[in-house]
Amino acid sequence: MAHRRRGVGVGRAGAAAYTKKAEELNALSLASAMETVEKLEIKLSDFAKKHNYEIKNDPAFRAKFHEMCALLGVDVLDTEKSFWGKLGMGDFFYELGIRVVEVCLASRSRNGGIIRVSEVNEILSQRGTKFQFADSKSKTSYIDEDIITCVKKLSKLGSGFRTVKVGQSVMIVSVPEELDDDHMRVLDLAQDNNYGSYGCVTTEQMQTILEWDDERCERALQKLMGKGMVWLDINNEGEKMYWFPSLWSKEITTSSNDLS
Numbered sequence: 001m002a003h004r005r006r007g008v009g010v011g012r013a014g015a016a017a018y019t020k021k022a023e024e025l026n027a028l029s030l031a032s033a034m035e036t037v038e039k040l041e042i043k044l045s046d047f048a049k050k051h052n053y054e055i056k057n058d059p060a061f062r063a064k065f066h067e068m069c070a071l072l073g074v075d076v077l078d079t080e081k082s083f084w085g086k087l088g089m090g091d092f093f094y095e096l097g098i099r100v101v102e103v104c105l106a107s108r109s110r111n112g113g114i115i116r117v118s119e120v121n122e123i124l125s126q127r128g129t130k131f132q133f134a135d136s137k138s139k140t141s142y143i144d145e146d147i148i149t150c151v152k153k154l155s156k157l158g159s160g161f162r163t164v165k166v167g168q169s170v171m172i173v174s175v176p177e178e179l180d181d182d183h184m185r186v187l188d189l190a191q192d193n194n195y196g197s198y199g200c201v202t203t204e205q206m207q208t209i210l211e212w213d214d215e216r217c218e219r220a221l222q223k224l225m226g227k228g229m230v231w232l233d234i235n236n237e238g239e240k241m242y243w244f245p246s247l248w249s250k251e252i253t254t255s256s257n258d259l260s
Contacts, residue, residue: 044069063145096142097150099124104161104174111246112228113175114187117144117151117163119246120172144170167191171246177227182220185210190244199247202239 047065054061103120104113121144151172154161160176167188173179190201195209206217221242224230233241 059141059143059146063143066145066149093146093150093153096146097154100147100150100172101154101161101174104172108174109228111244112224112230113177114171114173114179114229114246116246117147117170117172120147147172175227182216183224186220186224187244190242190247197241199245200241200243202241 048055051061051065055065100120103123104115107115121142124142148163148170151161151163161172161174164171164173164179164184166184169191171187186201186206189195189205189209190199195205196202203214203217203221206212206220207214212220221230225232225242229244229246231243231245233243235241
């Protein structure tokens with residue numbers, strides 16, 4: 001009588017033991033990772049306290065500190081007791097954030113809710129906007145990176161505010177509309193004055209440079225026009241020119257410099 005051979009393997013008890021051991025190792029790895037992060041945050045907090053003055057009064061140093069935290073995977077805006085709060089910087093970013101929102105909302109009817117970070121900075125600088133910390137007699141200045149940090153804080157509130165990188169510029173979008181890759185490429189093309197007027201595109205440029213067909217060009221432009229981010233102008237020759245108001249400020253500045 002033939003006997004069936006049993007396969008080589010582990011029984012249910014053995015499999016359960018392996019599963020339990022794997023869970024223990026995973027828990028140990030997670031605990032070790034959390035301990036490492038906590039130690040890292042303590043080190044960064046000590047560094048922040050030691051260089052409190054530089055972080056508050058030197059925008060470039062502040063930006064480098066923020067960049068260092070990001071490289072180490074620590075979000076200084078997300079921690080329960082953030083570094084900025086410990087340094088007394090919470091009010092600074094709160095007040096700066098209010099001013100940024102004011103500029104974005106005031107310009108929305110002109111640019112459709114998209115504006116360069118550098119333009120926001122220029123407008124605030126023209127107003128002479130500066131902020132004073134509770135423990136300091138002097139007022140501090142700010143740079144583009146501080147404004148970007150403010151927008152990140154706003155985005156966590158679900159406000160629709162966010163930043164997008166387009167070519168060499170960082171733009172603030174203050175409307176909940178999603179801009180896809182096609183919209184970004186059109187905006188990037190409008191910033192490249194090697195192909196025409198700065199801040200302007202035509203369907204012919206899009207077809208030639210981006211290699212799009214009529215339908216794709218029209219779809220992208222109609223969405224941007226519908227949101228007020230692009231304005232249509234028809235010149236004397238009947239050519240349709242699509243202008244981005246969010247880029248006009250730089251164009252005016254550039255033209256003035258060329259004439260001087």
